[in-house]
Amino acid sequence: EVQLLESGGGVVQPGGSLRLSCVDFGFTFSRHAMSWVRQAPGKGLEWISIITGDTHTTYYANSVKGRFTISRDNSRKTLYLQMSSLRADDTALYYCARNFNGTHNDYWGQGTLVTVSS
C-alpha cells in the first residue's frame, strides 16, 4: 500500500526558511513524478510544485517561484521542499502527492502545517 508521510512543518518568522520532507513507504518512488500542494486554513487547494521521477525536471507556481525549491533523493525515497523568504500568506497545510503517469495526484500524504508568524 502506498503511504506518504510529510514532516518538517512548524512556526517560522516572516523572511525565514524551512525544509519539508515527504517519505514514501510502499511504491517505486523513482518511477513517479511528485508534487507539493498546499491548503491555507479554510481555503482551497493550491498546486505549488512538481518534480519528475528520473530527470528531476521541476516546475513551480508563480506564487513560490524563486523562493521555494523542490528536490528528491530517490535512494532515500524522499521528496523535499526548501522554502525561503517565507511570508504570512505561505501559512498552510502542505501536502505531498504522487503523480500518476505525470497526470493527476493519485496518492496524498496527510500534510504538514507551516505557520509563518512573528
Place this chain on the structure above:
Amino acid sequence: EIVLAQSPGTLSLSPGERATLSCRASQSVSSSQLAWYQQKPGQAPRALMYAASTRATGIPDRFSGSGSGTDYTLTISRLEPEDFAVYYCQHYGTSTWTFGQGTKVDIK
C-alpha cells in the same frame, strides 16, 4: 495560465438526490488533462476522476465525469451520506497544474 471556475459554490442536496458539479476553464483544455478530487474535513484530498471521465481506483460507479473544451461536469447519480464533502477540479498541464476553488456539497 489556465483558471478553473467551479459552480455552484455550495450545493445543498438530500441523500439519494443527483448532484451535478461544473468546472469551467478560462481556455480550452484537453479532456485528458482534467481531474476531480473529493476532500472531507480533516482529510487529504482523494482522487475521483482523471482524464475527465476515468474513475480512479476504488471509486464507485455512482461518480461519473464528462466534458470537453472549456466545460466539464462531475455527476454523483445518487448521493450517499459519505459523499457530502468539497469537490475540486484540476487541470494538469505541461508545466503548471491548477485547481478550481471547490464546490461544497452539503446536506439539505
